[in-house]
Amino acid sequence: MFPKTHLTIAAGATVLVAATVLMSPSSNVEAKRMSYALDLEQGSVSAPAKGPASADEQNSGEVKTDTASSSAPTSGEKGQTEATVAAAPSEPALDWQAFEIKSGDTLSSLFKAAGFNDGIMLSVIHGEGDADKLQRLYAGETIRFASDDQGKLAAVELQRNRLKSLKVSRTDDGFKGQILTREPEARPMFASGVIDDSLYASARAAGLNDKLTMELTDIFGWDVDFVYDVRKGDRFEVVYQDLYLDGKKLGTGKILSARFINRGDERLALLYTDDAGNSDYFTPDGKSMRKAILRTPIDARVSSPFNLQRRHPVLGVVRPHEGTDYAAAPGTPIKAAGSGRVISAGRKGGYGRAVVLQHGDGITTLYAHMSRIARGMKAGSRVKQGQTIGYVGSSGLATGPHLHYEYRVNGRPVNSRTVKLPDAKPVPSSEMAQFRKVADQRLAQFNVFEGREQQLAMAEEE
Known part of the structure; x- marks a missing residue:
């Protein structure tokens, strides 16, 4: 027989242990707990992934607690602890x-x-x-x-x-x-128009900004001279990107596909990015829209065309004009018409300061009357298409600042504005399967937009 006081203490301890067991969460309940990280600066709440329980916990099913939490807190202590946890931010306010x-x-x-x-x-x-x-x-x-x-x-x-x-x-x-x-959201858009006065006026009326219009002329400028070849009634259709950030328009992106109909001749260009990350425009069958040689190496008007019977303006005698002259302000950059190797760079008689480039297939180009030649231009050096090789001037036999540009094939002068330019490299055969998938997507998107445009036009006529 135990004393009555001992029995009373034992009964009380039993009640306390039972209450502690009942109040402690089971392993299943503990596994479903998830802590949330509050980002005060960004104003967002995120729930991190719950890590798996340790092997010992999974095998034993025991819930581990620290010494401080082994005894049940009083109601006052419990309320104070919960208030502290709720008020503590995950990061200090800045x-x-x-x-x-x-x-x-x-x-x-x-x-x-x-x-x-x-x-x-x-x-x-x-x-x-x-x-x-x-x-x-x-x-x-x-x-x-x-x-x-x-x-x-x-x-x-x-x-x-x-x-x-x-x-x-x-x-x-x-x-x-x-x-x-941050990456903006790109939304495809469609614009089309018929040229009445000029491409720029018609493009603006169709909703294209100057950047997109310039990109359009760059795409088709290899085959179409937008100064001399464009006619009233020519048409264009463009699928391009509008860029948005936080729901607000940021600007415009790239042209995804475009069609230009010039004098009844239709051309279609599709954007493709290769495995190396290089983007360019190709026809639906994989041919490059670019040419190996630029039609014009400078953005300027023609002041004197190719003419083998021209009278020289300085010498006053009939002397073949074996190139094309482009009038431009002194210092205007001159671009390499194509990639190649520098044959010569320096003074060249009546040409003044001039650069001569060697391209493939027996093609050479000459750029004369420069005010100065760009750095790095010397015999044997390599240049890329579009690279600045010099600047407009009036050195040599010249009446004013202009570029004299010559295009020769196997040494014979040819009219650079009418010659059939060699094509740039097509999509490589190793990427043709991937290109066809992208091309089909671009064409399908183009056709959907074009169909909607036609439906709207029909609805307006009714």
């Missing part, structure tokens, strides 16, 4: 200051305006990653400084534009910079 960068501002002056000295600034720009890029500032950008609750610098954010920013954050080891890029 105080942000923003400044719009103006002409004359320096990184040092901006740091001082935010309340930080040059020592802090040097610690930031000497940080890891892209931190040093913070030194390149441009007027119109926005820079923000974040301070923690102790007034220490926690982060610096430089907003380059709506898509790109640089953020330098404090870490345990100092500061670390990272470039952040």
Whole structure:
């Protein structure tokens, strides 16, 4: 027989243990718990994936608790603990200051305006990653400084534009910079028009901006001279991208597909990006829209055409004009008509300062009367199509600033404005299957837009 006091204590302990077991969550309940991370800066709540239980826990089914939680808290302690957990943020709140960068501002002056000295600034720009890029500032950008609750610098954010920013954050080891890029949402759009006066006027009336119109002329400019060949009644149809960010229009992207009908001759171009990430326009059967040689190496008007019976304006005698002259302002860049090798670069008699390039298939091009020749142009050096090789001038026998451009095949002068230009490389056979898939998608999209346009036109006529 135990004393009555002992029995009373034992009964009380039994009740306490039973209550503790009933109040403790089972292993099944514990496995369904999920903690949420609250991002105060972004204003978002995220639920991280729950990690699996350890092997010992899975095998034993026991719920491990620490010593402090082994005894049941009082009602007052429990309420206080819950209130503390609910009030504790996952990240400390930061105080942000923003400044719009103006002409004359320096990184040092901006740091001082935010309340930080040059020592802090040097610690930031000497940080890891892209931190040093913070030194390149441009007027119109926005820079923000974040301070923690102790007034220490926690982060610096430089907003380059709506898509790109640089953020330098404090870490345990100092500061670390990272470039952040946002991708806009691309929405396909369609525009079409009939040329009445000029392509630019008709394109604008159809809703195309100048950027897209220039891109359209670049795509078809290899076959169509948009200064001399375009006629009233020519038509164009374009599928292009509108870019949106946060639901607001940001601008326009690339042309995805386009059709141009010039004097009844139809041309269709489709955008394709190869395995190396290079994008270009091709016909539906994989031929490049580009040519190996540019029709014109400069954006300017023709001042004197190719004419083998022309009277020379300086010498006053009949002398064949074996090239085409383009009048342009002094200093206008001159582009290499095609990729190739420099044969000569320097003074060349009446041509003045001139560059001669060797291309494939016996083709050579000459660029004369330059004010100066671009750096790196010397015999034997390689050039790429579109690369600047010199600048318009009036050196040599010239009455004014212009480019004299010659196109020769096996040494024989040919009219560069009418010669059939060699094609650029088509889609390689190794990528033809992939290209056909993309081309089918582009054509299907084009046909859907075109069908809708026709339905709208029919509805308006009714």
